[in-house]
Amino acid sequence: PIYRPGQKVRAKVVVVKRSSSGFKPLSGKKITLKASDPNGKEFFSLTQKLSPNGSTSLGFEIPAGRLLGDYSLSADYGGRFPCSRTVYFSVEEYKRPEFEIIMEKSGEAWKYDKQVEIRGRVQYYFGGPVSGARMNYRIYRSRYVPVFYRCFFPGTSPYKEEIASGRLVSRDDGTFSIPFTPTPPPGDYKNLPEIARFLVEVDARDAGGRTITGNMTATAGKKAVYLTIEKKKGFFFSSDPIRVEIKRLTLNDAPSPGKGRYEVYRITSTDIPSLAQGYYQQWGWVPPLELQLRDTPHAEKVASGSLRHNEKGIALARIAPLPEGTYRFIEKSRDKWGEEVEQSAILVVAGKGKAVPVYAPSVTLAEKDEYRVGEKAKLLIGSANCQGLYHIEIWGGKYLLSHMLIEGDQPVRLIELPVLKKYRGGVTVRWFGVKDLRTYHGEMPLSVPYKEKELKVNLAPFNKELRPGERVRWGLSLKDYKGRPVSGEALVLMYDRSLEYYRKGDNPWLDILYLPRPLPQAGTDSYFAFYSPNIPITEGLLEKFLKIFRTPPKQPPLPRLRTRRTWVDYRRYDEETEYVTLKEDEVKREKRAGPVPPGEGRLAAVSLPRPKIRKKFTETALFKPALITGRNGRASFSFTVPEQLTSWKVKVFAFTSDIKEGRLTRETVTKKELMVRVDIPRFFREGDRGTVTAMVHNESEGTLSGSLNIEIT
Secondary structure (H helix, E strand, O other): OEEOOOOEEEEEEEOEEEEOOEEEEOOOOEEEEEEEOOOOOEEEEEEEEOOOOOEEEEEEEOOOOOOOEEEEEEEEEOOOOOEEEEEEEEEOOOOOOOEEEEEOOOOOOOEOOOOEEEEEEEEEOOOOEOOOOEEEEEEEEEEOOOOOHHHHOOOOOOOOEEEEEEEEEOOOOOEEEEEEOOOOOOOOOOOOOOEEEEEEEEEEEOOOOOEEEEEEEEEEEOOOEEEEEEEOOOOEEOOOOEEEEEEEEEOOOOEOOEEEEEEEEEEOOOOOOOOOOOHHHEOOOOOOHHHHOOOOOOOOEEEEEEEEEOOOOEEEEEEOOOOOEEEEEEEEEEOOOOOEEEEEEEEEEEOOOOEOOOOOOOEEEEOOOEOOOOOEEEEEEEOOOOOOOEEEEEEEOOEEEEEEEEOOOOOEEEEEEEOOHHHOOOEEEEEEEEEOOEEEEEEEEEEOOOHHHEOEEEEOOOOOEEOOOOEEEEEEEEEOOOOOEOOOEEEEEEEEHHHHHOOOOOOOOHHHHHOOOOOOOOOEOOOOOOOOOOOOOOOOHHHHHHHHHHOOOOOOOOOEOOOOOOOOOOOOOOOOOOOOOOOHHHHHHHHHHOOOOOOOOOOOOOOOOOOOOOOOOOOEEEEEEEEEOOOOOEEEEEEEOOOOOOEEEEEEEEEOOOOOEEEEEEEEEEOOOEEEEEEOOOOOOOOOOOOOEEEEEEOOOOOOOOOOOOOOO
16 A cells, blocks of 8 residues: 555556446457656556456556655556556655554443543554553544534534543553543534534554554443334335344444333324425435324324343344334333433335325335345335326436336335346336326335355465464465355455555455446426426427437447446546645755765765675565466465564455456464564664664563573674
């Protein structure tokens, strides 16, 4: 993720094309690879031919003397359907951190005016504790303001204020704790939830004088826990037993075991609540049934029971089959201070017929969250205010895949849709109907994932602990989603995890080809839109244009490239490049200064013997760009472990000839039972006085004794 000037950058490129049978590797073609500095000046260019698997790899050195900052590496294919891709990486003069601060996620509930313990530990990347580290901490508070609140309630944007600070020293095992009592923010915002966010920042300095920063966020409120309700189905049938899973969590999303009680009430009111209209006839957001029926009273109780949330905070309510209709499920629970919390959800039960009595202005429910090709999706659609003809549209992103008309007298009705192969990647089901010159509508996404494109990647054997300079051999295995071995190609890389202190490693991969499709554009209607022209146009050039505009877009013909820039849409999404230049006065000052003669403010060049490198220290331990697995889905590789004592991030990116893909991330550590670390400044000036610090770590289970000698030559 980050490099120094003079280091070597290595990368792998995979190019695929889209065909009628799916994605395939673009083999045998040439691509151009270019690297540029933060000023956009190109310093590396290479043209390479793609392998039969559509891949290639490269390596180049970052030249010294260039600007520091974000560098770019781009790959361009200039065939009939050109495409390109750009990734960015950092180049800085940095010192690799030796230790890190790990803030523990709070498992206890945070409640206003109740003391909590903020815990963490300071440890070296090889796992040893940093004892006696001098630490400073600061705690900031801000009011929790949902994003959409900031538009409707001006002046409620969150602001950060420091409310606590202090100093402490880590214990012998590297742990530390901060006692803290969260308090509510000042002011009274009646429309906002009674919740506040707290940011904890901690600086730690070890014996070598290096300072590292860590942080965490936590949430506190008047009520310390909350409930979430997850129905096992979007709606149920009258013959189905009903299962409802409820999670009891703290405000920091940690499981909170406890007791609760649920009740189920029937909703029999035929009063239909109103639904806000969209702006300028645009179909706006349709709230879920829980919000549509929030003010609708419920009738008799039909079921009740006690619940016990386990160590994971989960409780399962088992309810006997219910007659068709609409029901409200309510659970109530109390935190350990006696504050009551409540959560509710709407349950819809369909009968044997197509009509379902749901008195809501817009209903769109799917029985299952996820479908596979060949299954039938059962949905409830409609409005209690409308009946008769409904239009059903199936959208794949911005493309209309299919359209159908459904007639009937039922306001809310049950329909079945076959899940076709072209629905892979997910679709949006949209319906609308018209009554009394008013449009009623609804939509919801259906998940149809590319299960058959998933690869299961595993490293076995794999060492969680390594020895410096050790020669190790690991194995790689690839299996499809059914567990069958497959042949494929993999990139295996291993780099020093401490580098992620400066920048997280973000490696794009082929899974972007199988992301869920986006939602279609918002629907519109023209009823009572007086600004719309009513003059009929039946001939001429304008009539031809209107006919084209009224025709829904279709999916483009195949083949085409699934890239950031295609022949379908030539818009580019390149990020702006920030150009960095020297100021004019700095250039003049440098010219006036001229060369400095030896002995006057600068050391004269002295011919010294080349130092002998003692051990292998490298921040990239492994980079194997084209590891091929056999028919049994297995391959093996070996490498020599670098000498530094640290933690390593291991990543595997694999794919097959039919573009199945998978990735794996693991961690390992290089350590010894007895370790000596020397911490020295990166450079000295003539006449400086410096301190050389040596630290001894005993990672064995016993006590060791001996002598330590420091020699400077």
